[in-house]
Amino acid sequence: MNGEAPSVASGYRGRFAPSPTGPLHFGSLLAAVASFADARAHDGVWLLRIEDLDRPREVLGAADAIQRTLRAFGFEWDEPVVFQSARLDAYDAALARLEALGLVYGCGCSRAEIAARARARAGLEGPIYPGTCRDGLPPGRKARSLRLRTATDPIDFEDRIQGRHGHSVAESIGDFVLRRADGLHAYQLAVVVDDAWQGVTHVVRGADLLLSTPRQIGLQRALGLPTPIHAHVPLVLDDQGRKLSKSLAAAPVDGADPLPALRLAWHLLGQESQAAISLHDFWRHAIAGWRIERVPAGLSGSLRPGPGAMLRSPPSPDCAQSPWRDRDHRRRV
Numbered sequence: 037m038n039g040e041a042p043s044v045a046s047g048y049r050g051r052f053a054p055s056p057t058g059p060l061h062f063g064s065l066l067a068a069v070a071s072f073a074d075a076r077a078h079d080g081v082w083l084l085r086i087e088d089l090d091r092p093r094e095v096l097g098a099a100d101a102i103q104r105t106l107r108a109f110g111f112e113w114d115e116p117v118v119f120q121s122a123r124l125d126a127y128d129a130a131l132a133r134l135e136a137l138g139l140v141y142g143c144g145c146s147r148a149e150i151a152a153r154a155r156a157r158a159g160l161e162g163p164i165y166p167g168t169c170r171d172g173l174p175p176g177r178k179a180r181s182l183r184l185r186t187a188t189d190p191i192d193f194e195d196r197i198q199g200r201h202g203h204s205v206a207e208s209i210g211d212f213v214l215r216r217a218d219g220l221h222a223y224q225l226a227v228v229v230d231d232a233w234q235g236v237t238h239v240v241r242g243a244d245l246l247l248s249t250p251r252q253i254g255l256q257r258a259l260g261l262p263t264p265i266h267a268h269v270p271l272v273l274d275d276q277g278r279k280l281s282k283s284l285a286a287a288p289v290d291g292a293d294p295l296p297a298l299r300l301a302w303h304l305l306g307q308e309s310q311a312a313i314s315l316h317d318f319w320r321h322a323i324a325g326w327r328i329e330r331v332p333a334g335l336s337g338s339l340r341p342g343p344g345a346m347l348r349s350p351p352s353p354d355c356a357q358s359p360w361r362d363r364d365h366r367r368r369v
């Protein structure tokens with residue numbers, strides 16, 4: 037991007053960790069912009085990790101497409117891309133360590149059984165696991181998944197954007213899955229193992245993962261791993277208030293025309309507007325001007341018109357309707 041080698045002197049190591057379940061959409065771009073700008077503004081290293089553990093959900097070619105799009109947007113990662121599918125031994129080793137600590141147990145329950153159990157209480161992410169197999173599998177049951185024995189004490193953390201957050205994992209989520217019934221390692225385990233292995237000091241990602249953070253901190257503590265500093269950027273919602281990545285309107289970003297989407301991301305991140313006319317310019321200003329304290333905790337009503345309408349350059353450079361040419365709009369952004 038700037039042609040300058042990043043300095044590692046600051047000790048900052050950030051990362052972007054997309055799952056290859058489709059092309060890069062605008063919500064992910066927002067997280068990537070924040071993560072990259074924060075890393076570079078700290079003179080830090082920025083890493084790319086492809087979280088391709090969930091093979092059934094993976095879309096063929098998406099990992100390559102995401103990398104191509106990121107490059108087209110001017111992102112540069114400083115070390116070879118890490119693929120989680122190549123790290124299964126490390127996740128097994130972490131599981132073995134937790135098992136040796138007596139923190140893992142086999143569970144024979146299916147999702148439907150958990151949901152159907154009268155005792156199952158609604159938690160922060162669906163029904164709280166009622167602990168059916170915690171003290172041993174009921175007779176005749178075989179272990180399907182492996183779960184972590186969670187503790188009741190609250191796990192709080194200070195988020196650089198969202199402020200203080202946290203909950204008791206046992207009381208709000210319950211004993212959660214570390215290895216799924218289909219044999220795949222769970223995201224919560226893999227992310228903790230990899231963040232530590234890659235020496236990640238700062239996690240900047242979407243607020244959809246805010247509720248995962250106490251689980252990850254719990255795992256870090258159990259495994260004796262350091263906890264990175266967190267910042268969760270607001271989710272981009274579509275016009276119906278649905279999370280963009282879940283909506284039909286999830287607009288893949290266009291690598292052939294990166295500036296409009298970058299400017300919109302910059303605006304939604306609450307940053308001072310800039311009139312960059314090239315990618316190089318955009319990132320130069322972005323890195324110099326990045327202020328994480330300006331990032332709003334939530335985005336509400338700030339997406340009119342919807343992001344899809346603003347992700348492309350106007351058909352003609354002289355188009356007076358372009359939000360990027362309209363000075364009043366520019367003042368607002």
Ligand code: GLU
Nearest residue numbers: 053054055087227241245
């Ligand atoms: N792979 C996750 C996702 O695409 C992000 C994981 C993380 O940043 O911790 O939603």
